Amino acid sequence: MWKNIYLWLDERIGFNDLNKNLLDRPEPKTTWWNTLGSASLFLFVLQGLTGIFLTVYYTPSPDHAYDSVQYIMEGVAFGWLIRGIHHWGATLMVILVFIHMLRVFYTASFKYPRELTWLIGIGLFLTTLGMGFTGYLLPWNQKAFWATTVGTQIAGTAPYIGEFILKALRGGPDLSALTLQRFFSAHIWMIPAALAGLIGVHLFLIIKHGESHFPTKDD
Amino acid sequence: MRHDDLCHEVVSNLPTHGDCFVARDATRNDSGAIMDDENKKQINERYEKHLEKGERFWPDTIFRDLIMSLGIFTLLILLATFVGIPAEPKADPSDTSYIPRPEWYFLFLFKFLALYGQLPVIGKIEWLATVLVPSVALGVLTLIPFIERSPRRHYSKRVLPISIMTIMVVGIVLLTLMSEVPTVSEDGSTLLGTLQTVVGIFIPLTAYVLLFVFKNNTRLMLWTTGLAAVSMIFISGTVLTLAPEKKTEETEVATTLVDQIFAGQDLYSVHCTECHGDDGSIAVIEGVEGLEGEKITPIHSRDVLYTITDSAMLEVIAYGRPNAGMPPFGKTYGGELSRSEMDYIVVFMRYMWDDRFEVPQEALKPLFPPLAEGEVPSYNVHILPIVKRYCISCHRPGKDNNNYLMTTYEEILTTGDNAANNIIAGDENSYFLQVIQEQPIMNPENPEEELIGVMPPTRPLKPNVVDAFLRWIMNGMPRTAAETGALSTTPTPEVTPTP
Known part of the structure; x- marks a missing residue:
C-alpha cells in the first residue's frame, strides 16, 4: 500500500532527480562561516510563522494597536514567547544578514560566476532593513512612534522629492492612522512577498553555482 | 618552473606575497587586472578541484546548517524568556519632551548626521549627509562586483577593497556604540563631540585618501588601515569612558x-x-x-x-x-x-x-493593613498610602496649601507656615490632628478668622484613617515598621516552657 503510493508519487515528482539536484551535491570544504545564509533563511521562516500568529490578535489602528500588543503579552497563552521570538528574531536577522554580507565580501565570493547572487543579496539586505523599519512602528509605543518620526524625517530631507517621499511614507504630513495602516500592509504583505521572491532567486543561484570555496593563494 | 622556485624563495623572505603572484600570473599570460575567458576557465577548473576534495551537501553541509539554526532558535527562546521586551508607554504625539531615536541599526547613521551637522559650512547642507552619502555608499556596495573586477580572490591581492570595507565596518560599529554620547556636554564643552567627529569623519576620510595614495604598496596600505582602526577604537574608548553616566529615565509602565x-x-x-x-x-x-x-x-x-x-x-x-x-x-x-x-x-x-x-x-485590597488593638502604625506601611490617596493632591509644590508639603516623610514633619505647632509627638492638640477631626484652627490674633480650615476641606476622613493618624502622632511618628515594634503595646504571646 505505502509502496504503491510512493511509486505513484515518485513517477510524478521524481524523488531521485530531486535528491540528486538538491541534496546529494558536491560542495567544497565549508566552515561555520557558510552557515550564516541558511541561518538567515531559517530566521525568515521563523519570523513568518511567529508573525502570522501575531496577526491573529494584533489590530493596526492607533486606538487598539498598543492594547492588542499588551493583550498578546499578558492575556494570550504563550503570546509573550511568540512576540519575544519575533522581537529578538528581527534584531538577530539584521545582524546575521549583515555578517553574511561581510563574509561574502571578505572571501570575494561575489566574483565570477556569482555576481548576480550578490546583487540579489543586496536586495535581500535592503528588504530585511525595510522589514525592521516597518515592523518597529507596529507596537505603537513611544519608542516606535518617535523612531518612525525621525526615520521618515530623514528620508524627507532629500532635495526636490523629499516632501513626496515623506508624504508617501506617512500617508500625509504627519504620523497618523494611515501611517500605521500602510506600515502594517508593507510589513505583512508587500515586503515579505518581495523578500520571498528574492530568496527564491538567491537559492536557485546558490544551488546552480554551488557554494564558493574559501580563497587560497592560487585564487 | 624555474620561475616558481625563484618565487617561493622570495616569498619566504617577504612578509607580503602580492608582488610574487603578480609575477607568476604574468607567466600565465594573465595580467590579473580584468576578467577574460581564460580567467573564467581557470576559475571553473579550480572550483572543480575544490569540489573533488570537498564534501557532500547532504549530510555534511546541511548538518552544520541545522545545528546553527537550532542554536539560534534556542538563543531566541532564552532571550524571549529571560530578557523579554521592555515595556514602553503608549505613543503620545504631543509629548515633545521625548527624545526620538531611530531603530538600533540606524543609530550609526543618526550619529553620523549629528557629527556631520557640526562641520562648518557643509554641515548646513543637510541632504549631503542624509541622502547623498548613504546613497553613494549603498551604490558602491551594490556595484562591488563591477567595481572590483580583478579575477583575484585571495586576501593578499585585495588589500585596497578589504581596507576600505574594514575601516567602514569599524566606523559603523563604533558610531553605534557612541550613539548615546551627546555631542555637546551639559557644561557646554564640545570636547566629546570633537573626538567623535574625529572617529566618525576625519580619520576614515584621511585613511581613504592615504589608501588611494599608497594604492601600489601593500605594506603602507596595511599600516594605514591598522593605524586608522586602532586610533578610532582608542579614541572611541576614551569618549565612552569620559561620557557622562546615562540617566536612565524610569518610566513606570503598568502592564496588567x-x-x-x-x-x-x-x-x-x-x-x-x-x-x-x-x-x-x-x-x-x-x-x-x-x-x-x-x-x-x-x-x-x-x-x-x-x-x-x-x-x-x-x-x-x-x-x-x-x-x-x-x-x-x-x-x-x-x-x-x-x-x-x-x-x-x-x-x-x-x-x-x-x-x-x-x-x-x-x-x-484595603488602602493600609487594618490596625489591631494597641498596634502603632508606621509611615512606610500605613501613613504613606493614606497621604497619597487623600492629601497629596493639594499638599504638593505649586498648590495653595500654606506651604505645607506632604510628598516625603521629612516634609510632612517639617514644612508649612505652622510647622512648629503642626505635628508634635504625643500631643493631641497638634494642629494636624485637630483639623482632620473637623476642628478648624482659629487665628490667635483674630479669633474670627480661620488660620487653617478643616482637612480635607470637602469631606471628613473615615474614622479608621483618623485613628491611624492619631495613633501615629501620639506614638512619635515612627517611620518604618521595625520602629513600631518596640512602641506597640500589643502583648506578645510569651512562650513559657511547659514543665
Whole structure:
C-alpha cells in the first residue's frame, strides 16, 4: 500500500532527480562561516510563522494597536514567547544578514560566476532593513512612534522629492492612522512577498553555482 | 618552473606575497587586472578541484546548517524568556519632551548626521549627509562586483577593497556604540563631540585618501588601515569612558489590569481628588482657590459613566473644561499627564465606579493593613498610602496649601507656615490632628478668622484613617515598621516552657 503510493508519487515528482539536484551535491570544504545564509533563511521562516500568529490578535489602528500588543503579552497563552521570538528574531536577522554580507565580501565570493547572487543579496539586505523599519512602528509605543518620526524625517530631507517621499511614507504630513495602516500592509504583505521572491532567486543561484570555496593563494 | 622556485624563495623572505603572484600570473599570460575567458576557465577548473576534495551537501553541509539554526532558535527562546521586551508607554504625539531615536541599526547613521551637522559650512547642507552619502555608499556596495573586477580572490591581492570595507565596518560599529554620547556636554564643552567627529569623519576620510595614495604598496596600505582602526577604537574608548553616566529615565509602565487600576488610582489621587474627591462624589467644590462653590457633576455617577465613552473621557481629562473651571491635564494642552497616564485614570474610574465592570479581587485590597488593638502604625506601611490617596493632591509644590508639603516623610514633619505647632509627638492638640477631626484652627490674633480650615476641606476622613493618624502622632511618628515594634503595646504571646 505505502509502496504503491510512493511509486505513484515518485513517477510524478521524481524523488531521485530531486535528491540528486538538491541534496546529494558536491560542495567544497565549508566552515561555520557558510552557515550564516541558511541561518538567515531559517530566521525568515521563523519570523513568518511567529508573525502570522501575531496577526491573529494584533489590530493596526492607533486606538487598539498598543492594547492588542499588551493583550498578546499578558492575556494570550504563550503570546509573550511568540512576540519575544519575533522581537529578538528581527534584531538577530539584521545582524546575521549583515555578517553574511561581510563574509561574502571578505572571501570575494561575489566574483565570477556569482555576481548576480550578490546583487540579489543586496536586495535581500535592503528588504530585511525595510522589514525592521516597518515592523518597529507596529507596537505603537513611544519608542516606535518617535523612531518612525525621525526615520521618515530623514528620508524627507532629500532635495526636490523629499516632501513626496515623506508624504508617501506617512500617508500625509504627519504620523497618523494611515501611517500605521500602510506600515502594517508593507510589513505583512508587500515586503515579505518581495523578500520571498528574492530568496527564491538567491537559492536557485546558490544551488546552480554551488557554494564558493574559501580563497587560497592560487585564487 | 624555474620561475616558481625563484618565487617561493622570495616569498619566504617577504612578509607580503602580492608582488610574487603578480609575477607568476604574468607567466600565465594573465595580467590579473580584468576578467577574460581564460580567467573564467581557470576559475571553473579550480572550483572543480575544490569540489573533488570537498564534501557532500547532504549530510555534511546541511548538518552544520541545522545545528546553527537550532542554536539560534534556542538563543531566541532564552532571550524571549529571560530578557523579554521592555515595556514602553503608549505613543503620545504631543509629548515633545521625548527624545526620538531611530531603530538600533540606524543609530550609526543618526550619529553620523549629528557629527556631520557640526562641520562648518557643509554641515548646513543637510541632504549631503542624509541622502547623498548613504546613497553613494549603498551604490558602491551594490556595484562591488563591477567595481572590483580583478579575477583575484585571495586576501593578499585585495588589500585596497578589504581596507576600505574594514575601516567602514569599524566606523559603523563604533558610531553605534557612541550613539548615546551627546555631542555637546551639559557644561557646554564640545570636547566629546570633537573626538567623535574625529572617529566618525576625519580619520576614515584621511585613511581613504592615504589608501588611494599608497594604492601600489601593500605594506603602507596595511599600516594605514591598522593605524586608522586602532586610533578610532582608542579614541572611541576614551569618549565612552569620559561620557557622562546615562540617566536612565524610569518610566513606570503598568502592564496588567490590576497595575493599571493602581496606577490610575495614584494619578487620580494626585490630580483629581482636590476637586472631585477621592471617590468622585463631589458636587460642589470646596477649599480650592478660584473654584470655591463651583457646582460640578459627580463623576462617579451613572449619568457620567454610562454616557461618556473612554475616548471622550480621555479628551475631557486632556483638554479640561475651561468654561466650567477644569484645567487641561494632557501634555498636548499644557498639562502634566501623558497619554498612558490618562488611560490609567480612565481604567481606574471604570473598574472602581462603573457597575458594568467587574473589579479584579486583587485591586480591592484595603488602602493600609487594618490596625489591631494597641498596634502603632508606621509611615512606610500605613501613613504613606493614606497621604497619597487623600492629601497629596493639594499638599504638593505649586498648590495653595500654606506651604505645607506632604510628598516625603521629612516634609510632612517639617514644612508649612505652622510647622512648629503642626505635628508634635504625643500631643493631641497638634494642629494636624485637630483639623482632620473637623476642628478648624482659629487665628490667635483674630479669633474670627480661620488660620487653617478643616482637612480635607470637602469631606471628613473615615474614622479608621483618623485613628491611624492619631495613633501615629501620639506614638512619635515612627517611620518604618521595625520602629513600631518596640512602641506597640500589643502583648506578645510569651512562650513559657511547659514543665
